[in-house]
Amino acid sequence: xxxxxxxxxxxxxxxxxxxxxxxxxxxxxxxxxxxxxxxxxxxxxxxxxxxxxxxxxxxxxxxxxxxxxxxxxxxxxxxxxxxxxxxxxxxxxxxxxxxxxxxxxxx
Amino acid sequence: xxxxxxxxxxxxxxxxxxxxxxxxxxxxxxxxxxxxxxxxxxxxxxxxxxxxxxxxxxxxxxxxxxxxxxxxxxxxxxxxxxxxxxxxxxxxxxxxxxxxxxxxxxxxxxxxxxxxxxxxxxxx
Numbered sequence: 001x002x003x004x005x006x007x008x009x010x011x012x013x014x015x016x017x018x019x020x021x022x023x024x025x026x027x028x029x030x031x032x033x034x035x036x037x038x039x040x041x042x043x044x045x046x047x048x049x050x051x052x053x054x055x056x057x058x059x060x061x062x063x064x065x066x067x068x069x070x071x072x073x074x075x076x077x078x079x080x081x082x083x084x085x086x087x088x089x090x091x092x093x094x095x096x097x098x099x100x101x102x103x104x105x106x107x
Numbered sequence: 108x109x110x111x112x113x114x115x116x117x118x119x120x121x122x123x124x125x126x127x128x129x130x131x132x133x134x135x136x137x138x139x140x141x142x143x144x145x146x147x148x149x150x151x152x153x154x155x156x157x158x159x160x161x162x163x164x165x166x167x168x169x170x171x172x173x174x175x176x177x178x179x180x181x182x183x184x185x186x187x188x189x190x191x192x193x194x195x196x197x198x199x200x201x202x203x204x205x206x207x208x209x210x211x212x213x214x215x216x217x218x219x220x221x222x223x224x225x226x227x228x229x230x231x
Contacts, residue, residue, distance in 0.1 A: 034217040036152075043202055043221035044152065055219070087152055091217045095168040096142075096154035 002026050002090055006099035012107040017078045021102045023071045023088035032092035035064055035073045038101075039084045047086075048073065078104075109133040111203050111222030118228045119193055129186040129203030129222055137161075137181035140206035140214050143188045144221070145199035155201070156188065159212040166214060171197075193229045200224040 003026040013019050023033065031051040036044040046055045048064035051071055061076040075082055083106050088099040115127040129141070143155040156167045156177040165177050176189040186203050204218035 038152075043223050044218075045221070046217065046219050049217045089152075089217065092215050094166055094215070096157075096215075098152045098154070101151045 001095065002029060002093055002097055004088055004090055004097045004099040006086075006088055006102050008102060009100065010103045010105060012105045013078055014107045015078050015080055017107075019075050019078060019104065021073045021086055021088075021104075023066075023073070023099050025069045025071075025090060028068045029090045029092060031067045032090055033064075033066070033071050034089045034091055035062075036087045036089065037082075037084045038087065044087065109205065109220045111205065111220060113201060113203055113222045113225035116201065116225030116227045118230060120231050121194060121229055123193055124189070124191040125193060125227060127188040127190065127201055127225060127227070129188075131184045131186065131203075131205075134205070135209075136179075136184040138209045140208070140211070140216070141177075141179065141186045142204045142206070142218060143177060143186075144202045144204055144218070145197075146202070146224070147196075147199045150199075153199075157206075157214040158186070159214055160206075160210055161212065164212050164214055190227070193227075195229050198227060198229045200226050 005024045007022050033051045035048040038044040052064045063074050085101045085103045110132045112130045119125050140159045142157045158165050158177045174192045178187045202224045203222045205220045207219035
């Protein structure tokens with residue numbers, strides 16, 4: 001099975017900061033990657049699909065890039081609402097592997 | 108707007124069964140593939156099962172094969188997960204989630220909407 005590894009596991013940042021989360025696949029997955037945001041006690045929310053396509057309604061401060069085995073999610077200027085856990089997911093092979101998550105905390 | 112509402116969770120003893128439901132509204136349920144995804148307490152997300160829009164294709168994560176069954180009733184706009192031989196490691200919040208593509212039996216894709224989840228606790 002393909003494994004997805006995110007780094008860092010925890011990230012401390014301040015409002016206004018630019019932050020980047022990395023997701024690596026154990027083998028090439030082309031651009032079959034999605035990013036989700038999850039807040040405590042809530043369902044995940046789709047942010048990015050096909051590595052770089054912004055889901056409708058998601059603020060433009062979120063962006064995704066990468067292909068093959070290395071991907072990034074960037075938030076250009078952190079807002080208070082962005083403090084959450086972020087997951088990457090490969091979705092072109094079973095069992096739809098997720099990364100372990102990156103918790104974005106307020107510094 | 109799309110709404111997915113899970114129900115049926117609770118506390119169950121190891122070895123027993125439970126059926127989860129996911130009531131869908133705000134879209135044409137019968138045209139979209141649907142998934143179950145779970146999250147153990149304090150842990151990450153794990154995909155569990157998928158069913159195509161017409162029920163013709165179903166796939167499962169290895170750890171639940173032979174124990175869980177995904178199904179749907181398009182006349183009732185409802186997705187189900189029948190869980191048998193439950194184990195402590197099945198303890199999790201179970202989410203249903205929707206495929207964004209219409210009327211495809213190819214189930215490999217991302218999830219555009221998720222329900223709020225229902226908690227299943229397997230404990231004696």
